[in-house]
Amino acid sequence: MVKISDVEWVENSLGRKVPRSIDGVELIPYKGPFAHRPVKDHKYGPKLGYVASEENEVVKTLGEAMEKIGLKDGMTISFHHHFRNGDHVMNMVLAEIERKGIKDLILAPSSTFPCQEEAIIRCIMNGTIKKVEGGSARGEFGRLVSSGRYLNQPMRIRSHGGRVRAIEAGDIHVDVAFIGAPSADELGNLNAINGPSACGTINFAYADAHFADHVIAVTDHLVEYPNFPMSIGQELVDYVVVVDKIGDPNKIASGELRITNSPTRLKIAKDAMRIADLLGYVKEGMSFQAGAGGISLAFTEFLHQRMKEKGVKAAWAQGGTTKFLVEMLLDGTVKKLITGQAFDVAAIHNMKENPKIHVDLPIGAYANIHGRGCTVNKLDIVVLGATEVDLDYNVNSVTMSNGIIAEPVGGHSDTAAGASLTILTVPLFRGRYPVVVDRVNTVVTPGENIDVVVTERGIAMNPRRIDLLEKLASVKIPRDMKITTIEDLQRQAYEITQTKVEPNWGDEIVALIEYRDGTIIDVVRNVEPRYYDDAVFAEKEEKDVERREN
Amino acid sequence: MRLRRSRLYVPGNNPKMIPPAGLYGADVISLDLEDSVPLEYKTDARMLVSEALKVIDFGPATEVTVRINPMSTPYGKWDIKQIVSEKLHGIYIPKVESREDVIQVDDIVTDLEEKKGLPIGRIKLFATLETAKGIINAYDIARCSKRLEALTIGGEDLTADLGGERSSTGTAINTARSMVLLAAKAAGIQAIDTVYSDFGDPEGLRKETEMIKTMGYDGKACIHPSQVEIIHSVFDPTPEQILYAVRVKMAIEEAKKKGSGAVALGAKMIDRPIVLKAERVLEIAKMADLDIPSPEEVTEMMQQKAKKSGGGDD
Numbered sequence: 001m002v003k004i005s006d007v008e009w010v011e012n013s014l015g016r017k018v019p020r021s022i023d024g025v026e027l028i029p030y031k032g033p034f035a036h037r038p039v040k041d042h043k044y045g046p047k048l049g050y051v052a053s054e055e056n057e058v059v060k061t062l063g064e065a066m067e068k069i070g071l072k073d074g075m076t077i078s079f080h081h082h083f084r085n086g087d088h089v090m091n092m093v094l095a096e097i098e099r100k101g102i103k104d105l106i107l108a109p110s111s112t113f114p115c116q117e118e119a120i121i122r123c124i125m126n127g128t129i130k131k132v133e134g135g136s137a138r139g140e141f142g143r144l145v146s147s148g149r150y151l152n153q154p155m156r157i158r159s160h161g162g163r164v165r166a167i168e169a170g171d172i173h174v175d176v177a178f179i180g181a182p183s184a185d186e187l188g189n190l191n192a193i194n195g196p197s198a199c200g201t202i203n204f205a206y207a208d209a210h211f212a213d214h215v216i217a218v219t220d221h222l223v224e225y226p227n228f229p230m231s232i233g234q235e236l237v238d239y240v241v242v243v244d245k246i247g248d249p250n251k252i253a254s255g256e257l258r259i260t261n262s263p264t265r266l267k268i269a270k271d272a273m274r275i276a277d278l279l280g281y282v283k284e285g286m287s288f289q290a291g292a293g294g295i296s297l298a299f300t301e302f303l304h305q306r307m308k309e310k311g312v313k314a315a316w317a318q319g320g321t322t323k324f325l326v327e328m329l330l331d332g333t334v335k336k337l338i339t340g341q342a343f344d345v346a347a348i349h350n351m352k353e354n355p356k357i358h359v360d361l362p363i364g365a366y367a368n369i370h371g372r373g374c375t376v377n378k379l380d381i382v383v384l385g386a387t388e389v390d391l392d393y394n395v396n397s398v399t400m401s402n403g404i405i406a407e408p409v410g411g412h413s414d415t416a417a418g419a420s421l422t423i424l425t426v427p428l429f430r431g432r433y434p435v436v437v438d439r440v441n442t443v444v445t446p447g448e449n450i451d452v453v454v455t456e457r458g459i460a461m462n463p464r465r466i467d468l469l470e471k472l473a474s475v476k477i478p479r480d481m482k483i484t485t486i487e488d489l490q491r492q493a494y495e496i497t498q499t500k501v502e503p504n505w506g507d508e509i510v511a512l513i514e515y516r517d518g519t520i521i522d523v524v525r526n527v528e529p530r531y532y533d534d535a536v537f538a539e540k541e542e543k544d545v546e547r548r549e550n
Numbered sequence: 551m552r553l554r555r556s557r558l559y560v561p562g563n564n565p566k567m568i569p570p571a572g573l574y575g576a577d578v579i580s581l582d583l584e585d586s587v588p589l590e591y592k593t594d595a596r597m598l599v600s601e602a603l604k605v606i607d608f609g610p611a612t613e614v615t616v617r618i619n620p621m622s623t624p625y626g627k628w629d630i631k632q633i634v635s636e637k638l639h640g641i642y643i644p645k646v647e648s649r650e651d652v653i654q655v656d657d658i659v660t661d662l663e664e665k666k667g668l669p670i671g672r673i674k675l676f677a678t679l680e681t682a683k684g685i686i687n688a689y690d691i692a693r694c695s696k697r698l699e700a701l702t703i704g705g706e707d708l709t710a711d712l713g714g715e716r717s718s719t720g721t722a723i724n725t726a727r728s729m730v731l732l733a734a735k736a737a738g739i740q741a742i743d744t745v746y747s748d749f750g751d752p753e754g755l756r757k758e759t760e761m762i763k764t765m766g767y768d769g770k771a772c773i774h775p776s777q778v779e780i781i782h783s784v785f786d787p788t789p790e791q792i793l794y795a796v797r798v799k800m801a802i803e804e805a806k807k808k809g810s811g812a813v814a815l816g817a818k819m820i821d822r823p824i825v826l827k828a829e830r831v832l833e834i835a836k837m838a839d840l841d842i843p844s845p846e847e848v849t850e851m852m853q854q855k856a857k858k859s860g861g862g863d864d
Contacts, residue, residue: 263775264570456573479611479839480575496569 044170075175081111086251089180136408148526161367177208188237195221200342201360260294269298321347367414376418393447401433403503434493563595572608574775649694680704688733705744749774795828
């Protein structure tokens with residue numbers, strides 16, 4: 001692993017120290033949300049193909065497909081995460097690779113879920129995987145990365161848009177993309193709205209399909225040629241492997257997402273909606289994005305009510321689509337819906353039912369800063385969560401208060417940069433840990449892009465947004481909404497939790513947080529003692545208490 | 551008299567729920583030592599609540615009260631002794647059946663205020679009537695103490711005592727609701743209604759709140775923070791009602807200037823009940839921090855309205 005003493009450090013524009021280079025690869029320090037333009041003139045070019053007229057691309061087993069395209073040691077393999085916690089594809093593929101004894105692969109998924117952790121960890125331990133170009137790492141996998149023990153190179157953590165940028169620029173060179181396809185035909189026309197494992201969209205695989213040297217589709221639903229709609233086309237797919245099951249439908253989509261019952265979370269959601277309304281953003285023709293977390297769902301619901309009260313309609317919304325957005329589409333409160341991921345059954349169903357007003361789009365078109373246009377830039381409002389936010393409004397959405405990697409970036413930094421009003425919704429503290437802190441463990445989204453921080457004990461407005469402050473000064477603020485400063489929120493948080501406990505950082509770099517433009521915004525160090533072995537944080541706490549008392 | 555549209559119950563034995571209790575905009579919070587606390591936790595809850603009263607800032611607009619245990623149990627007295635302190639605004643006494651139940655609490659509180667050097671009479675009392683006997687004695691109870699600022703009705707216990715059944719129409723307790731209201735108003739104090747226990751049913755809550763507001767009630771208890779806003783939206787005067795109230799006041803001023811005895815607004819005579827109603831509307835609007843247009847703004851609004859509709863008024 002890379003020791004902090006082995007690299008030369010340079011400060012980026014946020015004052016965070018980042019390495020000049022790692023393993024001979026030069027890194028560019030973060031310079032500002034829109035400051036860095038592409039280094040290369042042209043996109044990376046994948047291999048040309050060849051297909052004879054009589055050829056059928058269906059092969060019987062994964063192993064056969066791997067042999068045909070020549071999967072070998074050291075290659076980079078990629079996966080999409082549309083099957084969420086019901087995915088079978090990555091586990092099947094990794095198991096086959098282990099059987100073949102192929103080693104030192106680079107794993108480059110768009111994201112990972114707990115159902116894959118066991119296989120990923122096993123493959124890292126036995127040398128099948130040597131590096132991870134995430135996506136994200138959660139749970140046990142996150143703890144393994146944070147331990148710094150088993151991977152020799154730092155993980156690259158990217159946003160959704162940043163991953164597409166990296167693929168198009170050739171920063172990630174995908175040798176083989178394994179694409180789980182809910183339906184496919186014999187030449188590899190794929191879509192996600194039909195079949196037992198329908199997940200609505202597979203657009204996280206769109207860039208992989210276009211830029212990988214080889215594409216293997218894995219399906220459990222082979223249909224008569226041609227398969228409509230052709231979400232990912234035959235011209236991109238090398239082989240189609242038919243298996244029994246690519247996923248567990250009950251886990252691919254949540255049956256019934258529920259709004260939080262927590263009064264404080266509900267207050268945060270309501271105040272987020274009210275501040276957007278007070279600032280004039282709830283209006284005819286607006287656009288917004290809110291995710292599927294408890295607060296975000298409640299925000300969507302409160303916004304829905306408010307828009308109906310005011311009689312205004314949104315031109316469009318995008319998600320992380322759930323039944324709450326679908327309901328807005330169905331009653332006309334939202335005119336058009338764009339889905340990056342479908343989170344529940346209602347969303348998947350509606351994508352099939354309403355293709356004229358509910359579409360999916362490639363993630364590059366959603367968030368790639370080095371493309372030629374993306375929807376995040378047209379967003380009026382985005383509502384985001386975080387693990388921490390600090391006095392500079394910098395946001396951490398990847399590491400926990402204890403420094404361990406646990407959450408994905410998702411579209412956090414992409415939407416924050418693009419949206420006109422970025423609202424961060426966070427409780428002031430979680431358990432004994434403050435969420436509003438003096439300095440976040442890890443910067444993922446720069447404070448320049450965070451406009452409002454809404455907590456249950458007050459709302460802080462970023463002083464950089466003079467226009468918003470002026471607007472707010474001209475409206476009457478309800479008595480139960482407290483507008484305050486980020487310093488006041490931080491003071492309240494520390495008063496309640498006593499103080500922020502610094503993570504017990506070690507001296508190795510375990511992850512690089514890449515901003516959406518490819519620059520390095522922060523690094524994550526390992527956490528000592530190595531919790532992956534010690535397993536439970538609570539154990540350490542107990543020991544600490546013992547030590548203090550002795 | 552204070553604004554007491556909403557009164558939020560907070561379980562007194564729940565350390566997680568007490569600190570944020572002031573965040574939801576409720577006019578009154580009642581840290582509960584009675585029904586939400588199981589017998590074995592009475593002591594813990596009492597300690598927790600008395601500590602919370604010392605250290606937690608529930609916000610400047612919140613009336614902080616404690617619902618003690620009934621005086622018929624030994625806990626009642628112990629509760630009072632521990633909670634009387636600088637930041638306590640009031641005490642809700644459950645299961646009040648006679649004036650003695652209130653006077654007893656009044657005496658203990660006075661005694662404690664003297665001992666602790668607190669201003670005498672600052673801590674208010676609220677009597678909850680939730681038995682048939684209590685309801686019958688309502689007027690007697692309502693007049694028994696200067697500290698008493700409201701009668702409240704306890705729906706669940708009362709229904710049980712009556713042998714009736716809880717229903718969305720409130721059939722079992724509506725007579726009692728009227729009696730409590732009459733007694734409170736006759737004594738010049740407020741009347742506060744019982745909880746609507748299904749917090750998953752906002753429409754039911756709204757209907758019941760509309761009903762008791764129409765009767766004359768001043769507020770309603772809530773068991774979940776999400777109920778606060780609904781209750782406020784029923785009790786708060788609408789912008790139209792506020793506008794009308796300002797115009798009534800303006801018409802009276804105008805008549806005074808002219809030395810005229812009869813006051814008219816448009817083609818309508820303004821009599822005393824209308825004036826009182828207008829004053830009440832403006833008082834609530836002011837306390838609830840709602841927008842009250844100035845006479846100049848009202849004049850302008852009326853002129854614009856006249857222009858739009860091509861003249862005419864009301």
